[in-house]
Amino acid sequence: MIGVVSYLVFFATTASILAIAVLGLNLQWGNTGLFNGGVVAFFGAGAYGTLILGGMPQGAHLGGFALFYPLALLGGMALAGLMAWIVGLLTLRLRHDYLAIATFGVAVAFENLVRNAEWLAGGAKGVRGFERPLRAMLGDGFLYNLCFLAVVLLALVATYLFLERLVASPFGRLLRAIREDEEAAQSLGKSPAGVRLTAFVTGSVILGLSGGLYGTFYAFVSPQDVLPTLTFQIWAMLIVGGSGNNRGAVFGAFLIWGAWTASGWALSRFAPVEAQLYTGSVQFVLIGAVIVGMLLWRPRGLLPERLVVSQRGKTPLAKQGV
Amino acid sequence: MAEAILSTHALSRSFGPLKAVDAVSLNIPRGSITGLIGPNGAGKSTLFNLLTGALKPDAGTVLLDGRDITGDAPNALFAQGIGRTFQIPRPFARMSVLENAMLAPTGQTGETVVGPFLFRSRMRDQERRIRQKALDVLEFVTLAPLADHPAGKISGGQMKLLELARVLMGDPALILLDEPAAGVNPKLTETLIGRIEELNRQGTTFVIIEHDMDFVMRHCEPVIAMAQGSVVFQGTADEAMANPVLLDAYLGATANA
Ligand SMILES: Nc1ncnc2c1ncn2[C@@H]1O[C@H](COP(=O)(O)OP(=O)(O)OP(=O)(O)O)[C@@H](O)[C@H]1O
Numbered sequence: 001m002i003g004v005v006s007y008l009v010f011f012a013t014t015a016s017i018l019a020i021a022v023l024g025l026n027l028q029w030g031n032t033g034l035f036n037g038g039v040v041a042f043f044g045a046g047a048y049g050t051l052i053l054g055g056m057p058q059g060a061h062l063g064g065f066a067l068f069y070p071l072a073l074l075g076g077m078a079l080a081g082l083m084a085w086i087v088g089l090l091t092l093r094l095r096h097d098y099l100a101i102a103t104f105g106v107a108v109a110f111e112n113l114v115r116n117a118e119w120l121a122g123g124a125k126g127v128r129g130f131e132r133p134l135r136a137m138l139g140d141g142f143l144y145n146l147c148f149l150a151v152v153l154l155a156l157v158a159t160y161l162f163l164e165r166l167v168a169s170p171f172g173r174l175l176r177a178i179r180e181d182e183e184a185a186q187s188l189g190k191s192p193a194g195v196r197l198t199a200f201v202t203g204s205v206i207l208g209l210s211g212g213l214y215g216t217f218y219a220f221v222s223p224q225d226v227l228p229t230l231t232f233q234i235w236a237m238l239i240v241g242g243s244g245n246n247r248g249a250v251f252g253a254f255l256i257w258g259a260w261t262a263s264g265w266a267l268s269r270f271a272p273v274e275a276q277l278y279t280g281s282v283q284f285v286l287i288g289a290v291i292v293g294m295l296l297w298r299p300r301g302l303l304p305e306r307l308v309v310s311q312r313g314k315t316p317l318a319k320q321g322v
Numbered sequence: 323m324a325e326a327i328l329s330t331h332a333l334s335r336s337f338g339p340l341k342a343v344d345a346v347s348l349n350i351p352r353g354s355i356t357g358l359i360g361p362n363g364a365g366k367s368t369l370f371n372l373l374t375g376a377l378k379p380d381a382g383t384v385l386l387d388g389r390d391i392t393g394d395a396p397n398a399l400f401a402q403g404i405g406r407t408f409q410i411p412r413p414f415a416r417m418s419v420l421e422n423a424m425l426a427p428t429g430q431t432g433e434t435v436v437g438p439f440l441f442r443s444r445m446r447d448q449e450r451r452i453r454q455k456a457l458d459v460l461e462f463v464t465l466a467p468l469a470d471h472p473a474g475k476i477s478g479g480q481m482k483l484l485e486l487a488r489v490l491m492g493d494p495a496l497i498l499l500d501e502p503a504a505g506v507n508p509k510l511t512e513t514l515i516g517r518i519e520e521l522n523r524q525g526t527t528f529v530i531i532e533h534d535m536d537f538v539m540r541h542c543e544p545v546i547a548m549a550q551g552s553v554v555f556q557g558t559a560d561e562a563m564a565n566p567v568l569l570d571a572y573l574g575a576t577a578n579a
């Protein structure tokens with residue numbers, strides 16, 4: 001019994017951390033139309049940043065700097081934001097497919113950097129010496145995990161409320177206008193370049209928060225955590241849940257993570273031993289099939305974007321698609 | 323002639339070998355409703371794009387109130403009081419009609435990431451005012467009943483009206499309309515021109531590209547005609563009607579089109 005509960009806590013923690021990342025991507029893609037193909041780089045910057053800033057001093061790599069944990073987490077987010085700002089200045093003039101390729105390249109470069117620059121990020125062995133905050137008080141067991149889940153849920157709710165208010169504000173209106181027709185927005189006095197950069201950086205800071213919490217949860221991060229797989233999973237969550245809808249983003253995160261874990265479990269339980277070597281690949285094919293199916297039959301996701309987000313007029317809101 | 327709100331000097335823009343706008347010098351008198359006519363492909367829309375910063379000229383200058391604005395970005399020019407509509411409407415399709423209109427006013431407090439959190443009450447006041455203004459403007463262009471509809475799903479004529487509504491939200495001193503009546507039913511066109519003349523009496527200057535000569539002759543003064551990238555005529559509507567070169571350039575080419 002306690003095993004099931006503690007597994008559920010573990011599951012909910014991971015899913016919530018991923019949900020935060022999906023919310024960050026939703027700001028970029030769902031609201032602004034920025035195709036971030038390198039989600040994992042900003043997630044990774046948050047994770048590495050947090051652990052290096054918050055960890056104990058190590059001989060093998062940079063830091064740790066033993067910062068007070070909230071500062072370390074903020075530092076990780078800032079690092080993700082800084083990276084997004086630099087990448088954004090260089091690439092945001094690119095549209096859609098080119099931006100996707102450029103950001104994908106950034107993610108590959110990031111993975112290679114942390115894998116090879118041992119002095120910086122510990123290379124393949126990853127970042128060590130991070131102690132989970134309040135561990136002395138809460139221990140390593142179920143109690144700790146429960147408290148950590150509470151913190152993660154708090155972060156998820158705060159991110160959700162922040163974004164909901166943001167997209168319902170004139171800023172959200174501006175993002176959608178730029179997503180729909182940048183030139184028309186510019187003819188109405190808006191400056192798309194600055195707005196796109198702001199949205200890209202803000203979304204990436206949220207990705208950094210997600211990465212920071214992820215790193216904290218495992219007290220460890222290595223190049224294995226910043227593979228393109230994760231970018232793919234986060235995109236799948238957004239597409240399935242409903243791009244442009246924050247509730248859809250969170251829902252998609254839990255659903256896809258549930259499907260991912262369930263399929264992994266089912267394969268390990270029922271598939272022949274020889275096939276179990278390929279569990280990861282089979283999961284990929286399954287999730288890929290889900291994405292393709294969604295795009296074919298329900299391209300706007302399970303919870304589609306709402307039409308009127310900022311102010312509404314007088315007419316009753318009857319059935320209205322976007 | 324009245325003093326010019328906008329003037330160009332030897333303004334040119336080519337697309338490859340094609341001189342779409344060729345050394346155009348003209349004056350838009352302040353307070354006028356200037357008609358811009360010419361056959362298809364004459365360069366009228368390209369001229370609008372040069373005047374509003376959507377395209378950069380190869381050569382020449384544009385002056386607004388005597389200030390050189392050549393090469394300024396469209397957003398800067400909108401803020402300086404030049405509004406324009408597009409020949410082919412460009413609605414923000416997955417936004418409501420009301421949100422399309424509410425976007426336009428410049429300098430909204432809530433248009434930054436922090437604005438909606440740090441300046442909430444100021445933003446709320448603004449939103450209330452902007453929303454009311456947008457509803458009024460939509461009412462005027464007869465789109466109020468569609469306020470909450472997706473802008474991408476209204477008719478082509480309604481999209482033209484929405485373009486006008488969005489521009490009006492910015493209270494520009496100079497409004498460039500690219501075929502505002504195309505696809506709009508004649509009765510509504512009359513209402514539209516009525517409101518344009520009303521705004522004009524309050525001081526707004528208009529430049530209107532229009533193929534309907536009857537419309538131009540009745541409502542526009544002065545009339546500027548372009549053909550093959552050049553200005554071939556500037557004068558009053560009466561002079562335009564009496565001008566054989568113009569009739570040849572305009573009606574001749576439209577007859578061939
Ligand atoms: N972006 C562009 N690239 C290449 N050629 C262009 C471009 N824009 C316009 N042209 C060409 O420039 C010429 C002038 O076009 P423009 O749209 O200004 O004509 P117009 O007077 O507005 O015609 P219409 O009455 O049909 O709208 C045309 O030959 C057109 O094909």
Ligand SMILES: [Mg+2]
Nearest residue numbers: 366367368409
């Ligand atoms: Mg044209």
